[in-house]
Amino acid sequence: MFDLVYDTIFFASYGNIYGIGNITIGPFxxxxxxxxxxxVSIIVALxxxxxxxxxxxxxxxxxVSALYPTPIIAMGIFSIFLVLNYTFIYNGIVLAAxxxxLSALFVKYLFDFVFPKPLDENGGEDSNE
Known part of the structure; x- marks a missing residue:
C-alpha cells in the first residue's frame, strides 16, 4: 500500500519534467x-x-478571518512555488514568510474585490450589513 503522506511531502522535491530541476529539499x-x-500569515492577519x-x-x-482563508491561500501559493521547483534561499523559509x-495583505485588502460575497436571497442586494 502506498504512503499518501510520504508521496505528498516528497512531491515537491522531485525533479521537474525536463530534468533541469536541480533544487531538491527534504521533507523536513x-x-x-x-x-x-x-x-506568518495568521500573525500578519491578526x-x-x-x-x-x-x-x-x-x-x-x-x-474573512485569520484562520480561513488566509493560511489556505498561503499554503496554496507556496505549493505552486514548490511544484515549480523554486524555493529561493534557506530551503524555502524566506519564500514561505x-x-x-502577501497572503494576509491579499485577504485584508483584495479578497472581497476578487471574490465578492453572494447576493442576499431576500432583497437582491449585496449582503454587506
Whole structure:
C-alpha cells in the first residue's frame, strides 16, 4: 500500500519534467516551510486586525478571518512555488514568510474585490450589513 503522506511531502522535491530541476529539499524542510507560511500569515492577519474567527453563524458566514482563508491561500501559493521547483534561499523559509505576509495583505485588502460575497436571497442586494 502506498504512503499518501510520504508521496505528498516528497512531491515537491522531485525533479521537474525536463530534468533541469536541480533544487531538491527534504521533507523536513518542506514541512517547516509550510508551518512558517501558516504561522506568518495568521500573525500578519491578526496584526492587520482581521478577526480570528468569522461572524456567527460560522457555517453560513462569508466573512474573512485569520484562520480561513488566509493560511489556505498561503499554503496554496507556496505549493505552486514548490511544484515549480523554486524555493529561493534557506530551503524555502524566506519564500514561505514572504508568501505568508502577501497572503494576509491579499485577504485584508483584495479578497472581497476578487471574490465578492453572494447576493442576499431576500432583497437582491449585496449582503454587506
Amino acid at each position: 524542510d518542506i514541512l517547516m516551510a509550510y508551518i512558517v507560511a501558516i504561522v 496584526v492587520l486586525r482581521i478577526p480570528l474567527l468569522p461572524g456567527k453563524p460560522y457555517r453560513y458566514s462569508f466573512d 514572504v508568501i505568508g505576509i
